[in-house]
Amino acid sequence: MVKNKPTTLACNPPPEAAQTLLALMHAQGEVARLSEREQLFSSLLDSVNAVLWAFDWESRQVLYVSPAYERIFGRPAGLLLADFNEWRDSIYPDDLDYAERSLAEVLVKGAVEDREYRIIAADGQVRWISDKCFINQQSDPDQRVIIVGMAEDITEKKQLEGELQRLATTDVLTQSSNRRHFFECAQHAFETARLQQTPLAFLLLDIDDFKQINDTYGHQEGDYVLQRIADTGKAVLRRGDQFGRIGGEEFAAVFPGCTPEIAQQIAERLQREIQRLSFSHEDKVFGVTVSQGLTGITEDDESLDSLFARADAAMYQAKRQGKNQIVRG
Incomplete structure (x- = not known):
């Protein structure tokens, strides 16, 4: 009697099944890669x-x-x-x-x-x-x-x-315009006044006997005087006016669209407000005064320098005449 040989099971799947399996594995790999890319893209966006x-x-x-x-x-x-x-x-x-x-x-x-x-x-x-x-x-x-x-x-x-601009245009001690920025603004105001034929006033202000204040009460007290003068100037001037510290104890202002008469009234108010300031140092109380030179634009003015020169001459005339006054040039 001949015995039947045992049936041999196939170790490899049929070709069609293998292709299907490979395709499924490839698809799963693509899905995984797409998911990874989506997660990466989402992470980058986040x-x-x-x-x-x-x-x-x-x-x-x-x-x-x-x-x-x-x-x-x-x-x-x-x-x-x-x-x-x-x-x-x-x-x-x-x-x-x-x-x-x-x-x-x-x-x-x-x-x-x-x-x-x-x-x-x-x-x-x-x-x-x-x-x-x-x-x-x-x-x-x-x-x-x-x-x-x-x-x-x-x-x-x-x-x-903004902070860099402020530092570039502001006097560190008084927080008013520094000399360069003040004259840039004044030049622009002058050119506008000439072009539009509108009035413009220019003011110079110098603290009387400021060296004596420093020598008597110290530079720290002198710095405080400068700060108070600057604060007073900014408070008195109109919106659109420009005020700045252009020297040690010297300040300047430009009044666009302002007639000499109106500018005189502003200068007088500034003079009064400064006279009201009171300072104390080691139980000693003192005040300060200023001398001001004021001028207005004329048809003959071809540059801002001419206004500055007239205001400067008027201010020193105020000094020679006894200080604590306003002279129009």
Whole structure:
């Protein structure tokens, strides 16, 4: 009797099954790689401290906004995606017209990279935004226009710029304009007055016997006198007038659109307010006076130097005549 041979089980699957298995493994690998890329992309977007956005110009709809929007603007991204007016409502009112106008310029220029405007974040803080935008390049004119952009929070940069500007234009001791900045402003006011044929007054002020104050009470007390004089000048002058410290104990003022008569009244008020100031040092009380030279622009004045020279001569005449007075030149 012949015994049947045992059946040999196949160690390898049929070719069709193997191909299916390989295809499934490849698909799973692709899904895994796609998931990794999505996670990487999402992680990158979360870490970028700038708002990436896309906007449909025709429908006025925000198509995409990155996670940084909620950090910088402090508002839910879903509200912006649902209503474009969320962006408009967040802009500082004085900057809204510029923000909208500069956004529209991208349709003509293709790119606008110098947009800077302020927003009011949800916490009430005012922040500066640098918002670059670009139009997509479409070969088919019938396709919709998509604008993409990147908005960064530049508040710290603006604050630093402001502080540097303040340091460059301000006298450190008195916090009034320094000499360079004062004369830059005075020159601009002079040119405007000449062009528009409007009045302009120029004033020089010098503290009487200031060296004696320093010698008697010390330089620290002298510095305090300078600060009080500067504060008084800034308080008395009108909005639009320029006041600055141009020398050790010498100050100057420019009054745009001001006739000599009105300028005289301002100078007299300044004189009175300074006379009211009281200082004390080691139980000694003292006051200060100033001598002022005042002049106004004339048809013959071709430069600011001529006004300065007349005011300077008038101020020294006030010194020679007994100090604590105003002389018009």
